[in-house]
Amino acid sequence: MITKEDLEHIGWLSRLELSDEDKEKYSPKLNSILDYFGELNEVDTEGVEPTYHVLPLYNVFREDEVGGTTTSLTQDEALSNAPRKQDGFFKAPRMM
Amino acid sequence: MWASINELRERIHAGSSEEVVCEYLDRIGSSKLNAFVTVAAESAIARAKEIDSGGHDGVLAGIPVAIKDNISTKGIRTTCSSNILTGYVPPYDAHVIERLKAAGAVIIGKTNMDEFAMGTSTETSYYGATKNPWDTDRVPGGSSGGSAAAVAGGEAPLSLGSDTGGSVRCPASFCGVAGLKPTYGVISRYGLISYANSLEQIGPFATSVRDLAAIFDVVSGHDLRDSTSVDRKTNYSSALENDVKGLNIGVPAEYFGEGTDEAVEKSVWNAIHTLEDLGATWTEVKMPHTKYALSAYYIIAMSEASSNLARFDGMRYGIRTEDSNWHTTFSQVRAAGFGEEVKRRILLGTYALSAGYHDKYYLKALKVRTLIKQDFERAFNDVDVLIAPTMPYPAFKLGEKIDDPLSLYLADVDTVPINLAGVPSISIPCGFSDGLPIGMQVIGKHFDEAAILRTAYTFEENTDYHTKRPEGL
Amino acid sequence: MYENPDGVMIGLEVHVQLNKLKTKIFCGCSTDYHNDPPNSHVCPVCLGLPGSMPVINKKAVEAAIKVGLAFNCTVEERTQFYRKNYFYPDLPKAFQITQYDFPISSNGYVIIEGEDGEHKVRINRAHMEEDPGRLVHEGTIDKSKYTLIDYNRSGMALLEIVSEPDMRSPKEARRYLDKLRNIIEYLDVSDADLEGAMRVDANISIMGGQRAEIKNISSFKGAERAMLFEIVRQKNVLRRGGVVVQETRHFDEAREITLSMRSKEEAHDYRYFPEPDLVPLKISGWAPAIKETLPELPDARRMRFVEQYGITDDHAKSLTGELVWANYYEDVLKSYENEYGEKLDPKFAAAWINDTLKGEMNYRGTSLTFKVGSVTHYAVNKEYTVAIIRFLNLKTITKNNAIYLFRKLLDEPKGGDYYRPVRNSPDSAENYLMLTLEKEGLLKVEGDIVETAAEEAITENPQSVADYRAGKEKALNALVGAVMKKTRGRADARTAREILLEKLG
Structure with missing residues (x-):
């Protein structure tokens, strides 16, 4: 059960501003979905290993070569999508 | 329209790629399907002219291809149908785009999708819903609805989508075209904007299995930039034989369960019997954990998504709201940029990974994933391919399910287990119900795309569902 | 035996930038950015552009194993990368690819010169991770009206070396840091002189209190000062009957004090999970061969x-x-x-x-x-x-x-x-x-010049000559000094002595 406090906490963790109206709107649907997910409790997973990667792949590396797998962008390319920029930097809001 | 690669090749040879490309552009221009988010008319025509003058001998030389809007295209806006990526123009091409370009293909535009590929109906797009070419009051399926509708509506001969939990196969089924979700790792994901990395694959759409195999040949293969990409290039087109003699088909009863439309069940069984008549045998297989696939899938997908979508903060690309302190700005950018379904999945995914819930949801889901994978391994001990409905029902009405997320999730019941197991599956049309296409999926072992392509090809060669076209467009 | 009267326990987390690699940890961008403009050594991967994917640099793994072995760690059978999820403007993907369970090496130690002779500091683990970008503020972080971001540093390979709380004084901590830098230097994996090549977080507690984690320490000298301040602070809290709580504190380098960072912003929940875009590594078999190559x-x-x-x-x-x-x-x-x-x-x-x-x-x-x-x-x-x-x-x-x-x-x-x-x-x-x-007229003088100087010294210092002849050996020193003075130090003292002895018979 996701409480209003839970919702505020996960909203904060995921940096999603939620209005009171949003919280009212989201709560019941999130909880009905979570209720549904609860069915997994029926499954006996004692001794079962989790599957993080579906293929048994190991040891995939790249060599330490400049431009080997990816090439650097120019500064202009790097900043081409920046909503705000200054003197070759991305411009972000103040910290405090 | 609805020309095959071979027919287009002849027309390009006799006339020009430019003519062909312009015809498709006209068709897109007058369409009411809303299949495209961005039409790359200018660059497509320029590229066609280049092909016409350059004597390119690639297998797709001069042939238009439509690309789902979550695949990065250098110089062409890529938005994932989300407001948050408004104006984002990638400075690089996805691996599949490099491959297509090398084969001479012309990128004609970017197709509509559920926002960040999160959906089953292409209704969550910031750019409005795409409509089903067979009935414009209905959804095309999702999340690659634009790519499927473009091919079904004759707006592109070929397209690429992505399939995280059925996002290629569902719209292929609803729109009556062929769509393939390859084995995990067969097509590089480099440049595919992630929704759930451990589950998804890029996959092609076409009006026939032959064309599907041709574009699959072009875009598959090893890529050093994707650590999960496998190195086992094969020629899939050469696997297309009109022969299923001795093929052992498994039929999982769990996929014909409660909620499956009668017409769907009947069409899929008819297809199995058709293949039986052509020399295949079938047997029922048990896949006892299928029931839990949906929950496991959604928990894993949402968890990964909550992390993947964290980077959209308005600092390096995309929209930006008025600056405050950074915490507030990040939260406001994301609140303004993401749609409701995306936010829902980010919140649930964050919850499922958070302290105290990680083991109950995320870890549990991954353990159930192991059991589902084992279901497939056991089934494939005895059979060569599995056949099941792609979707439990044909295309539903626009707006019918959009306000009830859970019922929309439930529509993915037959597609998500395939992604959890990482096996390949192709969806092809196998019938109609009230004028709406029905799709069946042929599922194979890891890396055995050859078997499912051959099965689908044989079915096509002996039936005519794939030749039907929507009318009144 | 060192008594450690306050029960000081210090554990250090040191981030070592593997800047001797040619490329970053997950992409082909060059690490040689220190003299270049901002955002000129970035690619889709280290800029976190949508759709980009990491691929691990083999040399970074080898360097990490080297360091692990040098600190007597066990190189694990299987290692893996995780995502550490948190937002910060310097973190372009809003998660850091790091290690969590299954770090590349763990359970090592290093011997330092302690308060009472040789002292063993246990190493909990040494793990790989990526560096975030660099933030630039106009003035100070709290006054700056905006923040500028340079991602050239983003994706540099880091090795985080985590010690157990085995150090009993800031002096021991400083010795540990010097030793660590010394070993890293010998291994040739990092140029410690480059800006930001080594960064320290310190966990400090004293008897009767909980531990404080001190962040933002950018030099080893700063580390020692931060720890000295922190111990005094904690002692004062306890002396006044207060409680030393577990918290993160920020070191203000200019004022040489630590400041509490307790706030909502610190309510982290990193939601670690395995990075799906990187496959696990089975590299324990590499260790013996790498051990052979250790300098x-x-x-x-x-x-x-x-x-x-x-x-x-x-x-x-x-x-x-x-x-x-x-x-x-x-x-x-x-x-x-x-x-x-x-x-x-x-x-x-x-x-x-x-x-x-x-x-x-x-x-x-x-x-x-x-x-x-x-x-x-x-x-x-x-x-x-x-x-x-x-x-x-x-x-x-x-x-x-x-x-x-x-x-x-x-x-x-x-x-x-x-x-x-x-x-x-x-x-x-x-x-x-x-x-x-x-x-400079300093060329050593020999032969005649010294001889002449010796003769003059004998003539001008009859008392010393008389003393010497009377058996006062020390009087000779005065004569040697006189020779040296005359030659403005350019004569060899031993030669001068020999010449004097000869002349005095």
Whole structure:
């Protein structure tokens, strides 16, 4: 059960501003979905290993070569999508 | 329209790629399907002219291809149908785009999708819903609805989508075209904007299995930039034989369960019997954990998504709201940029990974994933391919399910287990119900795309569902 | 036995940037960005562009194993990367790819010189991760109206070395840090001189309180100050009857104090999970081969110096305490033998190189090496040092001359290819040194000049002569001093003494 406090906490963790109206709107649907997910409790997973990667792949590396797998962008390319920029930097809001 | 690669090749040879490309552009221009988010008319025509003058001998030389809007295209806006990526123009091409370009293909535009590929109906797009070419009051399926509708509506001969939990196969089924979700790792994901990395694959759409195999040949293969990409290039087109003699088909009863439309069940069984008549045998297989696939899938997908979508903060690309302190700005950018379904999945995914819930949801889901994978391994001990409905029902009405997320999730019941197991599956049309296409999926072992392509090809060669076209467009 | 009256426990987390790699940890961008404009060494991967994917740099893994082995860690059978999820403007993906369960190496130790002799500091783990970008503020972080971001540093390979709380004083912590830097230097995986190459977080507690984690420490000197302040702070809290709570504190380098960072912003929940875009590594089999390639480490070299060269442990410790000095010392020994066909007395060389040259450079705060591009040069070409020691051995120059010459060498650029002496030519080291002394009128005087000075000294100091003749041996010293004064120190004292003895019969 996701409480209003839970919702505020996960909203904060995921940096999603939620209005009171949003919280009212989201709560019941999130909880009905979570209720549904609860069915997994029926499954006996004692001794079962989790599957993080579906293929048994190991040891995939790249060599330490400049431009080997990816090439650097120019500064202009790097900043081409920046909503705000200054003197070759991305411009972000103040910290405090 | 609805020309095959071979027919287009002849027309390009006799006339020009430019003519062909312009015809498709006209068709897109007058369409009411809303299949495209961005039409790359200018660059497509320029590229066609280049092909016409350059004597390119690639297998797709001069042939238009439509690309789902979550695949990065250098110089062409890529938005994932989300407001948050408004104006984002990638400075690089996805691996599949490099491959297509090398084969001479012309990128004609970017197709509509559920926002960040999160959906089953292409209704969550910031750019409005795409409509089903067979009935414009209905959804095309999702999340690659634009790519499927473009091919079904004759707006592109070929397209690429992505399939995280059925996002290629569902719209292929609803729109009556062929769509393939390859084995995990067969097509590089480099440049595919992630929704759930451990589950998804890029996959092609076409009006026939032959064309599907041709574009699959072009875009598959090893890529050093994707650590999960496998190195086992094969020629899939050469696997297309009109022969299923001795093929052992498994039929999982769990996929014909409660909620499956009668017409769907009947069409899929008819297809199995058709293949039986052509020399295949079938047997029922048990896949006892299928029931839990949906929950496991959604928990894993949402968890990964909550992390993947964290980077959209308005600092390096995309929209930006008025600056405050950074915490507030990040939260406001994301609140303004993401749609409701995306936010829902980010919140649930964050919850499922958070302290105290990680083991109950995320870890549990991954353990159930192991059991589902084992279901497939056991089934494939005895059979060569599995056949099941792609979707439990044909295309539903626009707006019918959009306000009830859970019922929309439930529509993915037959597609998500395939992604959890990482096996390949192709969806092809196998019938109609009230004028709406029905799709069946042929599922194979890891890396055995050859078997499912051959099965689908044989079915096509002996039936005519794939030749039907929507009318009144 | 050190009593540790306050029950101080210090554990350190040191981030070492593996900046000797050619490329970043997950992409092909060059690590050589320090003199380039912002955001000019970035690609879709380290800029976190949508759709980009990481691929691990094989050399970074090898470097991490090297470091693990040097700290006596076990290299794990299987290692894996995780995502650490948190938002910050310097973190382009809003997660850091790092390690969590299954770090590449763990359970090691390092021996330091503790409060009461040799002291063992256990290493919990050494794990790999990516560096975030760099934030630039206008003025201070709390006053700046906006923040500028440079992602050139983003994706640099880091190794985080986490110790157990085994250090009992800031001094021990400082020794640990020096030792760590020393080992890293020998392993040749990081250039510690580059900005941000080593960063420290410190966990500190005293008896009766919980631990505080001090962040934002950017230098080793700062680390010691931060810890000293923090211990006093915690003691004061307890003395006033307060409670030392577990918290993260920020070190204000300018004011040399730590500040509490407790706020909603610190309510982290990193939601670690395995990075789906990187596959697990099974690399324990690499360890034996990499172990073979490990260079001689500081402790081993120090012991060898004592055994092989017979020098004092203090000299050995000081010389091996910095890789360049240990190398320079052995280079000089070798060059001397090559040049003059006879062995140089290693103790004599150690005294001059360590006490004079190194002492002088430490005093001046200058470094024995400098870089041109990526090539490192000695600031004083070894030929000069070899020649000075040769002159000393031949008694061609006095000790004071030698000291003068070393200082002179440091006043002028005398390092690198451009100033490399050419043997048997006007540009030889010997020639330069002689000309220098000559120019300053300091060339050692011999023969007639000393003889004359001795005669004058005898004539001018009859009392001393009489005392000496009366059996007061010490009176000779006054006469030697008079000779030295007359020759302005350019005579050899022992020669002067011999001449005086001869003349006095």
